[in-house]
Amino acid sequence: MAQEDSIKLHRATIVGPGLLGASIAIGLKEKEMIQELWVWLRNESKIKDCIGEDWCDYATINLKEAIQGSDLVVLCTPIETIVKHINLVSEWAKPGCIVTDVGSLKKRICEEAENRFKGKQSFFTGSHPMAGSEKSGMRYADSKILQNKSCIITPTAITDSVSLNKLEKIWEVLGFRVTKMNPDKHDQVVGCISHLPHIMATVLMNTVHNSCPQQMELSGDGLKDTTRIAAGNPKLWEQILLGNKDNLVSLIEEAQTHLQEFKEAIASNNGEKVTESLMQGQEARQCLNDDR
Amino acid sequence: MAQEDSIKLHRATIVGPGLLGASIAIGLKEKEMIQELWVWLRNESKIKDCIGEDWCDYATINLKEAIQGSDLVVLCTPIETIVKHINLVSEWAKPGCIVTDVGSLKKRICEEAENRFKGKQSFFTGSHPMAGSEKSGMRYADSKILQNKSCIITPTAITDSVSLNKLEKIWEVLGFRVTKMNPDKHDQVVGCISHLPHIMATVLMNTVHNSCPQQMELSGDGLKDTTRIAAGNPKLWEQILLGNKDNLVSLIEEAQTHLQEFKEAIASNNGEKVTESLMQGQEARQCLNDDR
Numbered sequence: 001m002a003q004e005d006s007i008k009l010h011r012a013t014i015v016g017p018g019l020l021g022a023s024i025a026i027g028l029k030e031k032e033m034i035q036e037l038w039v040w041l042r043n044e045s046k047i048k049d050c051i052g053e054d055w056c057d058y059a060t061i062n063l064k065e066a067i068q069g070s071d072l073v074v075l076c077t078p079i080e081t082i083v084k085h086i087n088l089v090s091e092w093a094k095p096g097c098i099v100t101d102v103g104s105l106k107k108r109i110c111e112e113a114e115n116r117f118k119g120k121q122s123f124f125t126g127s128h129p130m131a132g133s134e135k136s137g138m139r140y141a142d143s144k145i146l147q148n149k150s151c152i153i154t155p156t157a158i159t160d161s162v163s164l165n166k167l168e169k170i171w172e173v174l175g176f177r178v179t180k181m182n183p184d185k186h187d188q189v190v191g192c193i194s195h196l197p198h199i200m201a202t203v204l205m206n207t208v209h210n211s212c213p214q215q216m217e218l219s220g221d222g223l224k225d226t227t228r229i230a231a232g233n234p235k236l237w238e239q240i241l242l243g244n245k246d247n248l249v250s251l252i253e254e255a256q257t258h259l260q261e262f263k264e265a266i267a268s269n270n271g272e273k274v275t276e277s278l279m280q281g282q283e284a285r286q287c288l289n290d291d292r
Numbered sequence: 293m294a295q296e297d298s299i300k301l302h303r304a305t306i307v308g309p310g311l312l313g314a315s316i317a318i319g320l321k322e323k324e325m326i327q328e329l330w331v332w333l334r335n336e337s338k339i340k341d342c343i344g345e346d347w348c349d350y351a352t353i354n355l356k357e358a359i360q361g362s363d364l365v366v367l368c369t370p371i372e373t374i375v376k377h378i379n380l381v382s383e384w385a386k387p388g389c390i391v392t393d394v395g396s397l398k399k400r401i402c403e404e405a406e407n408r409f410k411g412k413q414s415f416f417t418g419s420h421p422m423a424g425s426e427k428s429g430m431r432y433a434d435s436k437i438l439q440n441k442s443c444i445i446t447p448t449a450i451t452d453s454v455s456l457n458k459l460e461k462i463w464e465v466l467g468f469r470v471t472k473m474n475p476d477k478h479d480q481v482v483g484c485i486s487h488l489p490h491i492m493a494t495v496l497m498n499t500v501h502n503s504c505p506q507q508m509e510l511s512g513d514g515l516k517d518t519t520r521i522a523a524g525n526p527k528l529w530e531q532i533l534l535g536n537k538d539n540l541v542s543l544i545e546e547a548q549t550h551l552q553e554f555k556e557a558i559a560s561n562n563g564e565k566v567t568e569s570l571m572q573g574q575e576a577r578q579c580l581n582d583d584r
Binding site (some may be wrong): 041126130132133149150152179188189192193194196197198199200201202203204205206208209210211212215217218219220221222223224225226227228229230231232233234235237238241242245247248249251252253254255256257258260262263266267269271274275277278279280281282284285286287288289290 | 364398409422423424425441442444471480481484485486488489490491492493494495496497498499500501502503507508509510511512513514515516517518519520521522523524525526528529531533534537540541543544545546547548550551552554558561563566567569570571572573574576577578579580581582
């Protein structure tokens with residue numbers, strides 16, 4: 001990146017520093033993109049935990065105080081809270097401020113933002129950095145979890161091209177591979193590559209637990225890998241899954257068709273059909289790059 | 293383990309040294325349970341590869357030569373070949389020889405072995421060491437893949453208790469946690485904890501690949517973990533799945549019920565029901581110990 005393109009902001013604000021928000025905060029400081037890092041917290045009792053972290057310069061439960069005067073605002077709360085905060089942030093963000101979020105669904109958030117940021121002098125573009133884990137909480141935060149992960153950003157009609165370019169660079173400097181698509185397409189794609197896997201892992205886990213609770217501990221890495229994400233936060237995932245209802249209902253139906261075909265092939269001893277499904281699965285899996 | 297209980301055999305034979313067979317060979321040598329390690333190979337051209345490995349003392353495509361004079365025979369080929377070999381091995385194994393296998397299904401193998409080894413002076417007990425990976429082949433062999441994994445051994449009416457105890461110790465010294473159950477129960481349990489996960493991973497992979505082939509590469513670790521085992525060898529898995537038909541058809545039907553309920557809960561915006569399934573999945577997943 002040429003010197004004149006480098007990101008040098010005075011202050012960034014992380015609204016809701018959980019695992020992802022705090023990891024972003026650490027990355028912003030490490031890469032020297034910002035001088036000051038402020039956080040907004042819902043819970044006053046956690047202020048002292050934040051202040052104790054060396055990446056955090058100031059922590060408050062006052063959203064207005066946290067937003068005003070910031071050059072970059074990253075909304076990292078659950079989706080419902082992001083939607084609620086957008087109106088307030090659009091009122092309080094200073095001219096030129098870049099506002100984004102990390103919500104797993106973009107259509108609803110970006111529609112709300114389009115309405116609220118229209119005509120404002122601050123700029124909103126939605127982001128979905130696909131980093132995280134089944135763990136949650138600031139204590140697991142680490143900028144390494146951001147490296148080589150995908151970040152989808154979702155420009156809309158109100159998106160300002162200069163701030164879009166800046167936002168893209170910020171994610172890239174943090175370590176992400178950035179892709180752009182519109183919010184509708186985003187929700188369809190993550191329904192497929194993220195939400196459906198969560199549903200299938202949960203269904204598998206519940207089936208195994210019902211069928212052989214006593215023998216689950218004998219399992220090899222196969223079951224563990226296949227169900228790891230089922231350990232994710234249920235309330236967070238409820239919001240995500242219900243928020244992507246239409247895409248998910250058709251994706252589940254497609255999975256149901258495949259599962260039914262697989263069952264019929266086994267039940268009828270159709271080795272050719274079983275092998276065909278297994279080979280398609282193997283080939284598709286080999287397209288995924290495990291090294292990043 | 294008391295000194296008098298330690299395993300000291302002269303010769304072991306691995307029939308079919310793939311990833312698992314060769315890893316067992318390495319472990320037997322490292323733990324000094326055997327002096328000589330022989331292998332039987334289907335393919336003459338691979339003899340020189342085996343002889344080149346420091347854990348291999350002799351390699352042959354002559355099964356009789358490989359079996360005669362051995363104190364421990366481990367059948368590590370695909371299931372169909374194990375079933376075919378059992379009769380020959382029962383004829384050629386020397387008195388007192390411990391014969392076992394590593395097949396993923398035990399009912400069919402143990403039934404065949406009960407018929408063939410009855411009245412013989414060598415002893416068969418089925419084993420299922422649950423180690424391995426979606427990779428295959430001797431070149432990935434490593435005794436580390438055996439550590440802290442489960443091994444199910446499946447005694448039957450013909451099982452000799454002295455050789456059963458020895459076999460149990462051999463697996464334990466190699467690093468396994470050993471559990472005993474009858475062959476029928478084994479097939480039901482692995483249908484649940486191993487075969488159903490393979491089917492669900494394949495179904496998910498095929499659904500994702502059909503729905504968003506261009507965007508699969510954006511996926512995070514969730515999709516990768518959840519589908520890793522779908523990269524396994526299709527021909528091997530065809531044998532396993534068709535060989536466990538009855539158990540798998542009912543397990544798939546149970547998964548179908550859970551999936552349908554999940555879809556209905558999402559389609560009807562039933563947040564309570566969605567959360568309930570997610571919470572059950574989270575709780576069940578937390579029972580699995582990722583550290584072993």
